[in-house]
Amino acid sequence: MLALKTGGAAYDLAPPGPAELAEIVRQPAAAAELVFETDPASGDRLDDRLLREADRPDMLPLLQLALNRLFEGRVVVGAETRLTITAYDDLGGLAGVIDREAERAVDALGEAERAALPRLLRRLVAVAHEGMGAGGAGLTIRTAPLGAATADEASRRLVASLVEARILLISGEGADAGVHLAHQRVLTDWVRAREQIGADAEFYRIRDEVEEQRRRWQAAGRRTELLLPRGLPLAEAEAISTRFGDELGNETRAFVIASGRRARRRQRLTAIAAVVFALVGVAATAAGILAWNQRQYALAQQQQAESERARAEEQQKRAEAEGKRATDNEQRANVALRATKLEVAQTLAAQVQLALRQSDVGRALTLAVQAGNAERDVLGPGEKAASEPALLGALAAVREVLHVKGAAQNWWLPYQFLDDGTLVYADGRSGLTAVDLEHESKRIGADRLGGGRAGGDRLVG
Amino acid sequence: MAIDSSAEKIAYAHTDGDVAVVTVASGATHKIAEIGKATTQLEWIRDGTRLLIGDKDGRVHVWDQAGGARVLIASPLAGSFRANAWPGQPPQGAVLHLALSHDGRRVAVIRQDMAALDIYDLADGHYLTELTPPWSTLKIPAQAAFADDDAIVTEWAVHPLARDKPRFVTVHQLPRNLEEALTDAIARLAALNAVRPAEMPSEK
Numbered sequence: 276m277l278a279l280k281t282g283g284a285a286y287d288l289a290p291p292g293p294a295e296l297a298e299i300v301r302q303p304a305a306a307a308e309l310v311f312e313t314d315p316a317s318g319d320r321l322d323d324r325l326l327r328e329a330d331r332p333d334m335l336p337l338l339q340l341a342l343n344r345l346f347e348g349r350v351v352v353g354a355e356t357r358l359t360i361t362a363y364d365d366l367g368g369l370a371g372v373i374d375r376e377a378e379r380a381v382d383a384l385g386e387a388e389r390a391a392l393p394r395l396l397r398r399l400v401a402v403a404h405e406g407m408g409a410g411g412a413g414l415t416i417r418t419a420p421l422g423a424a425t426a427d428e429a430s431r432r433l434v435a436s437l438v439e440a441r442i443l444l445i446s447g448e449g450a451d452a453g454v455h456l457a458h459q460r461v462l463t464d465w466v467r468a469r470e471q472i473g474a475d476a477e478f479y480r481i482r483d484e485v486e487e488q489r490r491r492w493q494a495a496g497r498r499t500e501l502l503l504p505r506g507l508p509l510a511e512a513e514a515i516s517t518r519f520g521d522e523l524g525n526e527t528r529a530f531v532i533a534s535g536r537r538a539r540r541r542q543r544l545t546a547i548a549a550v551v552f553a554l555v556g557v558a559a560t561a562a563g564i565l566a567w568n569q570r571q572y573a574l575a576q577q578q579q580a581e582s583e584r585a586r587a588e589e590q591q592k593r594a595e596a597e598g599k600r601a602t603d604n605e606q607r608a609n610v611a612l613r614a615t616k617l618e619v620a621q622t623l624a625a626q627v628q629l630a631l632r633q634s635d636v637g638r639a640l641t642l643a644v645q646a647g648n649a650e651r652d653v654l655g656p657g658e659k660a661a662s663e664p665a666l667l668g669a670l671a672a673v674r675e676v677l678h679v680k681g682a683a684q685n686w687w688l689p690y691q692f693l694d695d696g697t698l699v700y701a702d703g704r705s706g707l708t709a710v711d712l713e714h715e716s717k718r719i720g721a722d723r724l725g726g727g728r729a730g731g732d733r734l735v736g
Numbered sequence: 737m738a739i740d741s742s743a744e745k746i747a748y749a750h751t752d753g754d755v756a757v758v759t760v761a762s763g764a765t766h767k768i769a770e771i772g773k774a775t776t777q778l779e780w781i782r783d784g785t786r787l788l789i790g791d792k793d794g795r796v797h798v799w800d801q802a803g804g805a806r807v808l809i810a811s812p813l814a815g816s817f818r819a820n821a822w823p824g825q826p827p828q829g830a831v832l833h834l835a836l837s838h839d840g841r842r843v844a845v846i847r848q849d850m851a852a853l854d855i856y857d858l859a860d861g862h863y864l865t866e867l868t869p870p871w872s873t874l875k876i877p878a879q880a881a882f883a884d885d886d887a888i889v890t891e892w893a894v895h896p897l898a899r900d901k902p903r904f905v906t907v908h909q910l911p912r913n914l915e916e917a918l919t920d921a922i923a924r925l926a927a928l929n930a931v932r933p934a935e936m937p938s939e940k
Contacts, residue, residue, distance in 0.1 A: 644922055659857070
């Protein structure tokens with residue numbers, strides 16, 4: 276049969292509707308005088324139950340299978356040959372028929388064929404986009420290329436056995452021939468298949484997401500940005516690609532490979548960028564450290580300069596204070612020295628008077644000179660010199676002594692009256708001096724000057 | 737009587753000793769009561785702001801319009817020889833003559849019965865020195881005046897009763913300040929030291 280179908284000798288009819296199903300169930304039985312048993316308790320006829328459970332047109336293969344099994348379990352009651360409810364219940368209904376027939380088909384195969392079942396199921400089951408559920412809920416059947424589904428011998432025998440058991444159906448011809456599960460209920464009613472599908476739930480989800488993304492990628496002209504992004508999606512895609520190999524199909528595998536290459540290329544670029552950024556960061560950090568060090572150095576220099584300046588200012592203040600103290604000390608010393616000199620001068624002047632009373636003119640003159648020398652440098656402007664009277668007194672005394680002793684005549688100054696009454700005299704310092712005695716005539720008297728002329732003459736002579 | 741150098745004020749003393757100052761322009765008279773009836777000499781200081789007044793006690797007063805009169809020079813009666821016992825003579829120590837230096841710094845005073853011409857500092861009445869007669873025989877100063885260079889010209893008489901007949905005239909060129917006094921003194925001391933061993937072996 277499989278050979279005939281693959282050879283293009285089959286003609287697929289359109290799925291029958293409820294009326295056709297009813298004919299399919301009842302007409303052959305009526306022709307063979309078979310009677311569908313009626314449940315005495317509920318009055319429900321077996322054929323109605325069959326049609327009710329075979330609620331979809333694609334249930335026809337299973338329905339045929341169930342009818343065969345009911346015929347095999349027919350019971351002759353009187354003149355009737357009945358298809359019994361008991362036999363149908365023993366089958367477990369249509370669900371039981373599916374599981375039983377599928378298991379019988381698989382059990383007849385070897386281990387290699389059974390091992391190919393998961394791979395086959397993964398080809399025939401896909402995610403129903405209304406959502407996944409436990410036990411096959413959320414999954415749907417799909418058609419797989421027959422060639423791919425029967426790529427090896429074990430798979431081919433498995434498919435042939437399941438087709439024969441009405442679990443799989445073959446549609447199309449030639450290269451377009453495909454195989455698919457006979458009904459959605461296989462996913463739930465065949466226990467082995469349900470468990471295997473549950474175990475592969477992640478596979479279905481990942482494959483569905485990858486293929487969906489692959490379709491968008493292809494529809495968009497294979498734009499790079501629509502490849503699988505790096506991270507969990509790519510990791511999951513690469514994981515199922517590695518594990519399940521060609522089950523994904525060449526296009527999906529190429530899509531995964533391209534996504535991986537792009538991701539790794541971007542990863543390398545990212546790594547390179549990271550390295551570059553790291554280098555830049557290191558350089559920036561180094562520059563920052565250098566700048567920070569330079570700033571710290573500058574701050575240290577500034578602090579040192581400020582410290583030096585403060586120290587210099589302090590030293591300047593100290594120097595100024597020392598200078599002021601020195602100036603004050605000098606001033607005090609000068610004041611003290613001045614006071615001492617003035618006191619010495621006064622003492623010496625007093626001693627001059629004593630020496631004069633003792634007629635010790637030499638000592639008086641010496642002391643007077645000492646007194647004058649002592650205070651001459653410390654007298655302020657207009658300040659009276661204590662030594663001046665002493666000097667004048669000593670000078671007067673020594674003049675008298677010199678005169679009295681006849682040692683010299685310099686006590687007297689040579690003078691002469693001129694005819695106009697002017698007195699002319701000479702001294703050792705200023706030479707000739709003329710005195711207008713008319714100016715002083717009221718005090719001296721011209722007549723008296725005349726009287727003095729003889730004395731003067733006499734003194735001069 | 738004394739007329740100031742600008743002839744604006746006239747000071748005069750009555751015979752009983754009272755002193756009055758007359759302002760020539762206004763004729764106002766100001767009586768100087770502080771001196772009492774003892775005035776013997778009047779002399780205006782050359783700038784005309786102060787009046788020197790000698791009294792019978794040998795003192796010299798200074799008077800000015802603002803401060804009135806005060807004693808400038810006290811009386812040094814020690815050393816007098818009491819010639820006033822002679823009839824008609826002033827009292828012992830009475831100021832007989834005042835002479836002012838041209839630089840306004842010194843005043844020379846002659847007193848009754850005093851043998852020396854006393855020189856004072858005019859600023860404060862400080863005693864400076866005295867000029868004595870050239871020999872030990874009794875001589876008294878009769879008149880004194882300051883020459884233009886402030887050399888002191890003095891007439892000397894042989895007795896207080898012969899003041900009007902002076903016998904000698906001396907000229908003293910006193911040092912005008914401390915520096916000149918020191919210079920003179922040092923020169924005199926050198927001369928003295930040069931001649932004393934030979935000339936003054938027995939000074940006593």
